[in-house]
Amino acid sequence: MNIRHMSRRQKVVLAMMFLLLLIALPTVAMAGTISMSGSPKYDGGQNDMDVDGSITVTFNGTISKGANFDQISIKAADDSTTNLITSSNIHIDSSGKSIVITPSKPLNYGTSYFLYIPAGAVTNSSGDTGPTTAYAATFTTEDMPSPKNLTYKVSGSAGARTLEWTWEYPPNTVTGFRIYDGKNKLIYDLKDSSSRTSTTAPLKPWRETNLPNGKYTRYVVAYKTVNGVDNLSPASQSVTVTIDDFSGLATPTEFTGTAKSDTEILWSWVDNSSDETGFKIYDEDDHLVGRVGANQTSFLETNLEPDKEYTRYVRAFKAADLENSAMEGDKSEEASESTDDDSDSDYNSTNRTASRSRIADAIQNALNVTVSPSDIALVQYDDVDREEEGNYKISTDINRFVAFDHDALDGYGDGQVRITTSEVLVKIPAEHLRVSDNTGGVAVGLQEYSDNTQPPSGKQRVGRAYRISLVKYSDYSKSGYTDDDFSSDDPVYVSFYYDSWRVTNPESLRIHKLNGGVWEPLECSVNTLDHAVQTKVTELGRFALFEIPKGTMGSNLGSGSYLPGGGNTYTPGYPPGFGPGYGDAYNSGTAYNPAQYSASTPLGSQYPPGYIPGGNSYSPVSPYASASQALFVDTVNHWARAQIEALASSGIVHGTSARIFDPDKKITRAEFLTMLMGAMGQRVTPPGAPPFDDVRADDWFAGSLAQAMQKRIVTERGGYFRPYDPIQRQEMAAWIGRSLTGKTIFKNGYDPALFSDWSNVDSQLQDAVGQAVRSGLINGRPDRTFDPWGSATRAEAATIIYSYLNLVR
Numbered sequence: 001m002n003i004r005h006m007s008r009r010q011k012v013v014l015a016m017m018f019l020l021l022l023i024a025l026p027t028v029a030m031a032g033t034i035s036m037s038g039s040p041k042y043d044g045g046q047n048d049m050d051v052d053g054s055i056t057v058t059f060n061g062t063i064s065k066g067a068n069f070d071q072i073s074i075k076a077a078d079d080s081t082t083n084l085i086t087s088s089n090i091h092i093d094s095s096g097k098s099i100v101i102t103p104s105k106p107l108n109y110g111t112s113y114f115l116y117i118p119a120g121a122v123t124n125s126s127g128d129t130g131p132t133t134a135y136a137a138t139f140t141t142e143d144m145p146s147p148k149n150l151t152y153k154v155s156g157s158a159g160a161r162t163l164e165w166t167w168e169y170p171p172n173t174v175t176g177f178r179i180y181d182g183k184n185k186l187i188y189d190l191k192d193s194s195s196r197t198s199t200t201a202p203l204k205p206w207r208e209t210n211l212p213n214g215k216y217t218r219y220v221v222a223y224k225t226v227n228g229v230d231n232l233s234p235a236s237q238s239v240t241v242t243i244d245d246f247s248g249l250a251t252p253t254e255f256t257g258t259a260k261s262d263t264e265i266l267w268s269w270v271d272n273s274s275d276e277t278g279f280k281i282y283d284e285d286d287h288l289v290g291r292v293g294a295n296q297t298s299f300l301e302t303n304l305e306p307d308k309e310y311t312r313y314v315r316a317f318k319a320a321d322l323e324n325s326a327m328e329g330d331k332s333e334e335a336s337e338s339t340d341d342d343s344d345s346d347y348n349s350t351n352r353t354a355s356r357s358r359i360a361d362a363i364q365n366a367l368n369v370t371v372s373p374s375d376i377a378l379v380q381y382d383d384v385d386r387e388e389e390g391n392y393k394i395s396t397d398i399n400r401f402v403a404f405d406h407d408a409l410d411g412y413g414d415g416q417v418r419i420t421t422s423e424v425l426v427k428i429p430a431e432h433l434r435v436s437d438n439t440g441g442v443a444v445g446l447q448e449y450s451d452n453t454q455p456p457s458g459k460q461r462v463g464r465a466y467r468i469s470l471v472k473y474s475d476y477s478k479s480g481y482t483d484d485d486f487s488s489d490d491p492v493y494v495s496f497y498y499d500s501w502r503v504t505n506p507e508s509l510r511i512h513k514l515n516g517g518v519w520e521p522l523e524c525s526v527n528t529l530d531h532a533v534q535t536k537v538t539e540l541g542r543f544a545l546f547e548i549p550k551g552t553m554g555s556n557l558g559s560g561s562y563l564p565g566g567g568n569t570y571t572p573g574y575p576p577g578f579g580p581g582y583g584d585a586y587n588s589g590t591a592y593n594p595a596q597y598s599a600s601t602p603l604g605s606q607y608p609p610g611y612i613p614g615g616n617s618y619s620p621v622s623p624y625a626s627a628s629q630a631l632f633v634d635t636v637n638h639w640a641r642a643q644i645e646a647l648a649s650s651g652i653v654h655g656t657s658a659r660i661f662d663p664d665k666k667i668t669r670a671e672f673l674t675m676l677m678g679a680m681g682q683r684v685t686p687p688g689a690p691p692f693d694d695v696r697a698d699d700w701f702a703g704s705l706a707q708a709m710q711k712r713i714v715t716e717r718g719g720y721f722r723p724y725d726p727i728q729r730q731e732m733a734a735w736i737g738r739s740l741t742g743k744t745i746f747k748n749g750y751d752p753a754l755f756s757d758w759s760n761v762d763s764q765l766q767d768a769v770g771q772a773v774r775s776g777l778i779n780g781r782p783d784r785t786f787d788p789w790g791s792a793t794r795a796e797a798a799t800i801i802y803s804y805l806n807l808v809r
Contacts, residue, residue: 034122034130035060037097039137040115046139051109054102055139059130062096063122066129072121074103077112077138084113109144109224109231144233145170147177147220152241154250154272156209161243166205167220167236175225179206182217182238216241242330249273249316249329257337260383262306265337268298273316273329278422284311284334287720288694291317293422294497295530296395300377303693309338319665359403362473362480363443371401374696376443380405386412393418396446398464399698401471403443404433416493419444424466424543425532427493432470432486440474442483449514449542456512456519458548462498463657465514465544484540491536496545498531502660504550511535514542521546632661640795643802650805652678653798663795670701670723672732672797673714677704679801680739692721699723713738730765730788733778736800737771744809749776755786762788777803 037060039046043053055074065087072090073083084103093100099122107113117135147167156162165179176191190206208216217240222233242251250272258266267281278293281301289312292299304310316329356373364371377396385392392412394402398421409417409430416427424446433442449465473480486492496511503509506528512519522535533545631648632655635641644661647653653675656662690705701723708714713735752758752766752773761769769788772778777800781787 034063034124034128034132036117036131036135042139044142046137049107049113049139049141051141052106054100055115056093056098056100057117058098059122060097061124063092063099063124063130065092066120066123068118068120069122071116071118072099072101073114073116074101074107075114075116076108077114080114107141109141109233111231112138112140114138144174144222144224144231146234147222147236150218150220150236150239151253152218152239153205154241154243156211160209161211162207162209163211163216163218163241163243164205164207165218165220169222174222175230176223177206178221178223180219180221180235182240187218211243213243216243240330249276249318249327251330252279252314252316252332255312255314255332255335257310257312257335259337259340260300262340263302263304265301265304265310265339266298267301267312267314267335267337269314269332271295271297271316275318276316276329277319278317279314280317280328281312281314282331284313288722288725289720290694291724292395296420296422298393298395300395302377304339306339309336311336355405356403358475358478359401359441359443359473359480361478363401363445363471365478366471366473366480366482367445367469369447370698372696372698375400375698377402378405379403379408381407381410384408384412391415391418393420395420397421398423398466399447401443401445403441403473405441406435406438406475408441409434419446421446423463423497424468425493425495425497426468427495428470429486429490429492431490432483432492435472439476440472443471443473443480445469445471449544453514453517453519456521456546459546460549460659461657462502462509462545462547463496465542467542468494468540470540486538488538491538492540493534493536494543495532495534496543498533498545500528500531502657503547505547506531508548509533510546512544512546513537513539514544519544519546631655631659632663633659635661635663635795638663638795640799644795644798647675647798647801647805650678652801652805653794661794663798664793666726666791667794667797668724669721669727669731670699670705671794672727672792673708673735674701674704675797675801676713676735676739676804677707679804690721691717692719694720695723708735711739726791728788729778729786729790729792730761730769732792732797732800733772734765734768736777736804737768737775740771740775740808745775745777745807749774750779752786755780755784757785757788760788761786775807777807 037058041056041058042049043055044050049055069090070087072085072087074085075081075083084107085101086104089104090099090101092098101115115135115137117131119131119134120129121131123129147169150165150167152166153164154161155164167177169177176189178186179188179190181187187208188206217238219238220236224231240251242249252269253272255267255269258268260266269279271279276294278291279296279299280291281289281299283289289301290299299314301310301312311334313331313334315331318327356376356378359376359378360371360373363369363376377394377400379394379402392415394417396402396419402419404417412430415430417430417433419426419428426444426446428444433444435441445468447467447469449467455461470483471480472483494511498506498509500506506526509526510521510524511533512521514520522537524533524535526533631645635644638644640663644653644663648655648661653661656665690702690709692705695702695705705714705721705723709717715738750773752761752770758766765788769786773780773786781790
């Protein structure tokens with residue numbers, strides 16, 4: 001009979017039988033009066049005794065060791081011969097009335113034991129002995145604890161990743177740990193011969209190596225082998241890891257929230273991704289709350305209600321490019337945090353708002369720019385982690401100012417403070433962010449600079465130009481002043497991040513500073529691994545990142561053309577798949593021919609999916625025209641070049657950076673709405689901010705959104721507008737349909753009921769979508785569907801707007 005396979009009820013029955021046998025043993029009756037006071041006390045309880053606990057037996061008087069003291073025993077239910085204690089494991093406590101029994105080593109988990117105290121085990125000063133008859137009892141130890149806090153770390157190279165797993169376990173001897181996958185298959189049996197005194201086990205993390213892309217689910221079970229039988233603990237929590245080196249979107253970990261005031265919570269996480277565009281923060285209902293750029297690990301959520309709990313999670317995301325759709329990684333664990341009670345806050349909402357308003361006035365006075373109080377991120381004393389001296393980082397958005405209250409950095413030391421957007425990192429010595437008196441403070445601004453100057457000869461700009469400024473302000477004045485000069489002993493470090501696919505010659509990258517209308521290069525270091533360029537400066541101002549594109553030999557682009565079979569060797573910073581010689585049309589020398597995209601088949605035409613260039617005035621130019629004169633280098637040889645350049649010349653569409661249009665990137669809701677309102681000729685912006693939690697009054701698209709709401713093109717009110725989400729085809733069509741009210745359309749479209757998936761269109765949008773389809777401005781997919789939940793590219797959207805201009809009056 002194997003007791004390890006018996007139920008707890010069977011164990012208890014066996015224990016009672018053994019107990020009766022012990023009581024039946026012959027004993028010598030004692031005439032003394034010493035007796036036990038109640039039952040023994042077990043650490044943890046008689047049915048859940050701690051494996052390293054003690055048993056206390058109390059008597060009715062002062063005692064000492066008796067003749068049979070050494071016969072006190074603890075034995076396992078399945079081993080009646082081995083005594084697990086000796087007299088050295090038993091002592092009389094300070095009261096003199098109790099004996100304390102502590103086994104010499106931890107007992108087994110989940111095991112039944114017998115406690116036996118013989119008659120005459122103790123005596124007293126009068127010579128009395130006790131107990132008068134033998135005492136026996138059964139008890140059961142606690143079950144094995146489960147491993148806790150299973151965590152992981154991803155390392156190694158793409159396609160051969162290493163997962164390093166760690167977990168916590170109490171310092172009790174176990175045989176080892178078994179690691180299982182999500183299908184309960186044993187992955188590894190980790191023998192644990194270490195003598196642990198800390199809570200972390202094993203002492204060295206367990207690693208699995210050379211892992212390809214995929215999802216990996218793991219959990220851990222501890223086990224202890226006793227008499228050839230394995231005692232198993234309950235399983236740890238199950239953890240799933242996604243390795244996707246194509247997207248680089250590993251799940252963020254250690255997601256937490258920290259209340260910063262009665263209206264602000266700082267959400268933080270660990271970035272495990274390698275090539276993300278950024279991170280999106282969602283609420284528990286999966287509504288987008290905010291987003292930050294790549295490599296950022298925190299997001300300050302503002303305008304919250306005081307004394308209220310909020311729950312959020314974060315995902316890494318990657319924007320669409322020519323070859324890949326937009327992607328999001330797995331969601332992190334959710335975290336909840338409550339804002340402060342405004343009645344207990346040192347700086348309540350009213351004070352913060354007043355401070356921001358005053359700081360905005362001071363910055364506006366110093367820089368002669370328009371600044372809103374919502375542009376100010378105010379840092380106060382309680383916001384700063386002084387244990388992070390030299391590493392305190394503030395993540396912010398472009399065109400916002402980070403203001404440091406006069407005592408914000410008291411006790412921080414002389415380290416640096418890092419202020420970062422998704423594109424720029426500024427490291428400023430803390431001493432530059434303090435003021436000499438106990439009033440006012442210092443604000444640092446990272447603003448986009450509209451650069452109308454000529455680039456340096458033979459160079460092209462990468463990303464935005466920035467104006468970086470430092471303004472000091474007072475509590476008693478609306479005036480501020482700049483303080484942008486520093487000593488060479490305490491310089492400011494400026495780093496620009498770049499997208500590798502936009503750059504052809506990373507070694508040539510240099511940060512430039514604008515001096516007297518001329519961009520002058522600075523001494524820089526280039527980190528191609530982190531895609532970053534750094535310089536140190538003693539004066540703030542306007543900065544931008546430039547490169548010398550390969551093939552230009554330090555000269556301007558010149559007048560060369562991209563011609564089939566050869567031509568100019570200049571290869572600018574094309575996204576993957578763009579550039580001279582790309583695609584069958586280029587190699588064959590075939591120009592774009594609108595005739596091959598017949599508009600006679602309403603469902604399944606040969607246009608790029610869903611779109612028809614509009615009207616008789618459509619007259620695309622050759623895709624092989626002079627590349628040096630192209631408005632965008634990445635639309636050369638692109639099927640929508642004519643429409644894109646026509647709209648760009650009219651100011652209706654704009655590139656994503658200098659001479660880059662990103663034609664095959666998915667278009668966002670904000671981008672398309674701005675294009676549509678531009679095509680409608682809406683130039684006057686209604687006053688005030690649109691009523692959405694994720695739209696500010698100074699957002700670049702806010703004016704178009706306000707116009708669209710005024711004309712009831714956008715009918716949503718309040719909540720989240722989701723400006724940076726890819727627009728759905730049904731949303732795009734609905735906005736077009738609503739914009740046609742009162743207009744004449746010089747084209748006939750088609751019956752939307754012919755689409756096989758028409759019933760999938762949102763019922764609240766069907767009327768407006770149908771109007772757009774019947775007007776011929778948007779068409780179906782080649783498989784006779786409308787694809788209402790699908791997305792569109794920037795090039796596809798441009799063809800729609802081009803048709804709108806030609807066909808709608």
